[in-house]
Amino acid sequence: MIGKLRRMSNVLRPPHTAAEKSTVQSTPWFKDGKELVVLTLNMEYYHKYCAAKDKESHEQYLKKQLDGVDVLCVQEDLLFWSDKFLQENGPYNNFRRIISSTDQKGVKPSKLKEMVYETPVTMETMTKNGMEEKEFSSNLGNSIYLNKSSEWFKTNSKVVQISTVMDLPNGRPLGYRSVVCATLRHEKTQKPVQILCTHLSGGRFEDQYMTDAMRLERAEQMDLCFTAIDDSADNVLVGDFNASVTRTKALTGYFDLLRKDEDHKDLSLADYYSYMMAPFTSMSEDKTKKWSLLYKALDGPTSCFGHTVDFFMTSPQMYVQRDFNKPPKIGRIRMIKDYMPWIKPTADEDFKYVDNPDVLKESITDHNGVKVTFFQPTKHVIKAELTFNAVKDAIWARAVENEQWKEEVKKLNTSIETAEKGNMIKGSVYPIIEHKNTEDGPEIVKAGSIVNLIIVAQKVAWEKFLKNPTFDTFETFMRDCAAEERRVLTENGWSIEESWYSVKKVNNSLQFKEKMTAAHKSLHGEILSVHVLRVLMKCKMLTRG
Numbered sequence: 001m002i003g004k005l006r007r008m009s010n011v012l013r014p015p016h017t018a019a020e021k022s023t024v025q026s027t028p029w030f031k032d033g034k035e036l037v038v039l040t041l042n043m044e045y046y047h048k049y050c051a052a053k054d055k056e057s058h059e060q061y062l063k064k065q066l067d068g069v070d071v072l073c074v075q076e077d078l079l080f081w082s083d084k085f086l087q088e089n090g091p092y093n094n095f096r097r098i099i100s101s102t103d104q105k106g107v108k109p110s111k112l113k114e115m116v117y118e119t120p121v122t123m124e125t126m127t128k129n130g131m132e133e134k135e136f137s138s139n140l141g142n143s144i145y146l147n148k149s150s151e152w153f154k155t156n157s158k159v160v161q162i163s164t165v166m167d168l169p170n171g172r173p174l175g176y177r178s179v180v181c182a183t184l185r186h187e188k189t190q191k192p193v194q195i196l197c198t199h200l201s202g203g204r205f206e207d208q209y210m211t212d213a214m215r216l217e218r219a220e221q222m223d224l225c226f227t228a229i230d231d232s233a234d235n236v237l238v239g240d241f242n243a244s245v246t247r248t249k250a251l252t253g254y255f256d257l258l259r260k261d262e263d264h265k266d267l268s269l270a271d272y273y274s275y276m277m278a279p280f281t282s283m284s285e286d287k288t289k290k291w292s293l294l295y296k297a298l299d300g301p302t303s304c305f306g307h308t309v310d311f312f313m314t315s316p317q318m319y320v321q322r323d324f325n326k327p328p329k330i331g332r333i334r335m336i337k338d339y340m341p342w343i344k345p346t347a348d349e350d351f352k353y354v355d356n357p358d359v360l361k362e363s364i365t366d367h368n369g370v371k372v373t374f375f376q377p378t379k380h381v382i383k384a385e386l387t388f389n390a391v392k393d394a395i396w397a398r399a400v401e402n403e404q405w406k407e408e409v410k411k412l413n414t415s416i417e418t419a420e421k422g423n424m425i426k427g428s429v430y431p432i433i434e435h436k437n438t439e440d441g442p443e444i445v446k447a448g449s450i451v452n453l454i455i456v457a458q459k460v461a462w463e464k465f466l467k468n469p470t471f472d473t474f475e476t477f478m479r480d481c482a483a484e485e486r487r488v489l490t491e492n493g494w495s496i497e498e499s500w501y502s503v504k505k506v507n508n509s510l511q512f513k514e515k516m517t518a519a520h521k522s523l524h525g526e527i528l529s530v531h532v533l534r535v536l537m538k539c540k541m542l543t544r545g
Helices: 044-051 055-065 079-085 120-128 217-227 249-259 269-276 278-285 393-399 403-420 450-457 459-467 471-491 518-524 528-538
Strands: 033-042 071-078 095-100 140-147 153-161 178-185 193-199 234-240 310-315 330-333 369-377 382-390 431-438 441-449 501-506 509-516 542-544
Touching (some): 033 193, 033 234, 033 310, 044 071, 071 079, 071 193, 079 095, 095 153, 095 178, 140 178, 140 193, 193 217, 217 278, 234 369, 249 269, 278 431, 310 369, 369 518, 403 450, 403 528, 441 450, 450 459, 450 471, 459 471, 459 528, 471 509, 471 528, 528 542
Parallel strands (some): 193 234
Antiparallel strands (some): 033 369, 071 140, 095 140, 153 178, 178 193, 234 310, 330 369, 382 509, 501 509
């Protein structure tokens, strides 16, 4: 799981702050909606299953990991074994395959042997591990499965080819790649969700052409995934991107390995990183800023080669479920027993807190799964009204001189200093991903937190308020902070309601009206202006209306 999130105290959540008067619903927004649990998993064309000594244990373990999952997105899904796994008592028996690039009329996916380019060593290894022509000639691609017991239901689906029709220098056609899409609805939520599942070209069979035929292919494939968006829905793009967001030790090791090959002895870092990081440079260079990466890294690798290559992107930003005072529900699901020997011998230590190592006898695949629990509120836009009453100016004047206020101001200033350093807030989601071009190729600018950007942007208003902290200047402070919050969010592609926030002074009280999405609402509770509001209440300079 992502590291523990700082306490998600939201100005809209009791008991720590003001009570919320909802203008639309009677129950709190964070309890009025439905969860959507999505698991992405590269099944490595079921190679590990065919090689497994204890297939029953393999099946039981996989089925257990799928408990509670609404949507299963599988890459390297082999039609032959998918059909078998869907049968009675099979690992997928509780699911329906609702869209796949492997079984659609009009779609011409590559067969397994074509996707591995009939490489002799690979074919021999698969044969040795029990695979036969029935598997080699079976279609390989991406699939989306829906749990039969899920309250979500499919309303639409499509398959979009993202790979270029071309022959590689080896004389063989580039393997077929796609993004498969399924639109889901729930009868109690306003907005549908489109799930998109993809697997970009890359890996040992295609990376050898990164400086010629494949040079721009991965960036173009990512762009085609982006254009498959449904603007009327929330969109969740998942899959194996065959890339990490940043330069990692594992990526450096792969570069060194490639350079040992005579054909790649002159491979430059610029060419290497331009190719490997293309999916993420495409996102950071996308001027529409419609897509946001949910996380930059997890608490360990998702690939047996030591990389994090399996990701979630959403458009627009969505709310990831979290229990109060707990981290967001994003986690790796163990499917790897052993990493490659040069990475580390086993994943047992990697998962010691969440899984008994003895349960997983053999690797299920060469990827760990990633599971995310989204929460879709009943109302897409959540409206609320809050009222705060002022105490007498004389009390404000005394309060700002006491030690409690001075101590709280120090804490707030420290939080600003931390935000200015630009580090990600532990456990936060939607890092800001930007790249700069260097002589050695693209390099990520320090991944920042949107919360930190807003805190820094609100610093000027805070310093102005500190010079004369009164009820009247607090109103100005909140207005100025709201303007900065809106500016930073829109500059970074966040969806903001037109009239999302207003402050009105009525006699000796301030009345706030808000209209936000759930993702914005959870973020809003972490910014400077809301922390100041909490401090004023703590110091008894404001009271709830």
